[in-house]
Amino acid sequence: MIGVGITIFTLIVFPFINYIFWIDLITNSIISFFCGIVALAVSFLFVFEFLKAQTFFSFFLFLSFYSSGISDIYASFITDIKAFIWIRVINTLTSSAFLYLGCLAAETRYSRINSNLLVKILIFLAVISSIIFGFLFRTFSPSLPEPLIFKNLDRITYEGLNKITVLISVLSIILFIMSAYLLYRMYLKYREELLLYMSFYSIMMANISFLFTLSTLWNIIWWIWHILRLLVYIFLFGLFLFGFIYLFNNLNRKTKELTTAYNQLKATQEKLVASERIATAGMMAATIMHEIRTPIATINNLIQLLSSLDIKNNYETFVELKELLKEEIYRIKRITEIFNLSYNQYIPKRHKVKLSEVMKSWIESFKQLYANLIVEKNVDIESYIEEDIYANIDIDGFRVCLYNLLQNAIESTHNGRIFVNLRRVDDKIEVSVEDTGVGIPEENISKVFDPFYTSKTKGLGLGLFIVKKIVDAHEGEIKVVSSLGRGSKFSIFIPTF
CATH class of the missing domain: 1.20.1070 (Rhopdopsin 7-helix transmembrane proteins)
Structure with a gap:
């Protein structure tokens, strides 16, 4: 206009x-x-x-x-x-x-x-x-x-x-x-x-x-x-x-x-992390107290039996009670090891070892340590160990991995078999534990490595979490294949030496 x-x-x-x-x-x-x-x-x-x-x-x-x-x-x-x-x-x-x-x-x-x-x-x-x-x-x-x-x-x-x-x-x-x-x-x-x-x-x-x-x-x-x-x-x-x-x-x-939003978010995150740590510590303490209570009660009973036992006339009973006492003490030791590994940062102390020989000794030690459980579950442990395999690993850490996998396999298997394998796969080393037990539901497979997750009535729910933590520290990976009612297979892959 x-x-x-x-x-x-x-x-x-x-x-x-x-x-x-x-x-x-x-x-x-x-x-x-x-x-x-x-x-x-x-x-x-x-x-x-x-x-x-x-x-x-x-x-x-x-x-x-x-x-x-x-x-x-x-x-x-x-x-x-x-x-x-x-x-x-x-x-x-x-x-x-x-x-x-x-x-x-x-x-x-x-x-x-x-x-x-x-x-x-x-x-x-x-x-x-x-x-x-x-x-x-x-x-x-x-x-x-x-x-x-x-x-x-x-x-x-x-x-x-x-x-x-x-x-x-x-x-x-x-x-x-x-x-x-x-x-x-x-x-x-x-x-x-x-x-x-x-x-x-x-x-x-x-x-x-x-x-x-x-x-x-x-x-x-x-x-x-x-x-x-x-x-x-x-x-x-x-x-x-x-x-x-x-x-x-x-x-x-x-x-x-x-x-302003970032500062508020950061402050809130710090509070949440602190609260989560407190909650996690409380959960772990309560779980550990629950787990330790049983072996402590057993040890107390065994000590009372040993104190009243006539060793000269009941030597075989004495040896049996002593082995049971040793098992319960090892059980407490293992619980504290798992607690330390799950809560603290894990840094592997690596050494060059002949893994094929070490694996054989670990399997035999496990069979002796868990002899009663193996008999109770009527489980056969078979192994195939490929010779002359060397690896740069933390021996104590890998022993914990193998023992955790074997114990889980025994606890989920009844009147079955467990297979332990060590072999080379391309440029990696595979350690696998396979059982013929109850298996894992498909919807729970993704949760098995989460802390405090367990499908058992007893247990910390930290075993597989620790296994994955140790494997990750070795730049490796762990895989699980399971079929409900047919069993599970856990495979650890680590780089060759």
Whole structure:
């Protein structure tokens, strides 16, 4: 409406002041250069928005302002009136067309670009295209058709734009008006002030294009067209500064909010870790007390029996009670070992050992130590040990692993068999314990290495957790395959020496 009012006023007073107002070439260049710089600055804001949001709307708005800025800067260095008119007409058409395409894209389902690479390629192509356009325009502008209607052959005074340039200008005006309508409709829907400002910008650009179509060189309408265009770009420059300050303040506010949130999260995490440690320690203490209570009671009973036993006449009973006492003491020792390994950081003390020989001695020691349980469960332990296998391991740690796996296998097997294997597999060493016991339900296989998880009525639920901890410290891995009712197989893989 402002542009229309200025135009009507100009048409009324024009006959009286037609020769009073004028703008020389230098002033024209300064205004064009300023408008170009402002348009480029605004386009860079939309570049950042495009990189963040990756929408066609922000991309086409970037193209609209970028093409307008480049064209204005080109125009500020042009002295030929023919080239100047053509660059102005092309500028208006491309700017309005890209703006309208952006508005259309915002209202369709093709509103996002789901590729960071494509986003950067599109920006690069836009910049390259502007350079190519400048080169081509400079080369071929002399061969472009005449955009003006001259009054006489001296080509100094012209009556206005010819039909081709008027048609292009009218098309640009229509595109600007349609863009203003779409932007205002989006503003009513989303209530974002930027859309309202862009709608105002579009309608003002339509008015400016209308004034340019009516003007003749250096007359008052030409002057009003320049002044109105300058005012619009000053408005844009203000929006640019406002947007930059808004982004800076928003970024600063977000940074403070994130810093505060991070500090709060860190403090909360520290409290949770402390609470978890206390809860874990309490759970472990309660579990260990429960586990130790039984062997301590057994040891107390055995001591009472031994103190009242006539050893000379009951030597065999004495030996049997002594072995039972040794088993219970070892049981307490093993519980404390598991506690230490689960709670403290485990650092393996590695040595080069002949694992094939060590494994044989461990299996025999286990059979002797758990002889009563093996007989009670009626279990046969069979082993296949590949000869001459060397490994760089912590002997005590791996003994704990093997004993845990064997004890679990015995406890889950009744009237069955257990197979212990040691072999080379490619560039690794495999130690496996397989049983024919009850197996593990499929939904529980992923939980077996979790601390305090157990399916047994007795036990700490730390055995397999310790095994995995020791294996991980040796840069190895442990795998489990189980079938309910058919048994389980635990396989440890460690690098070869």
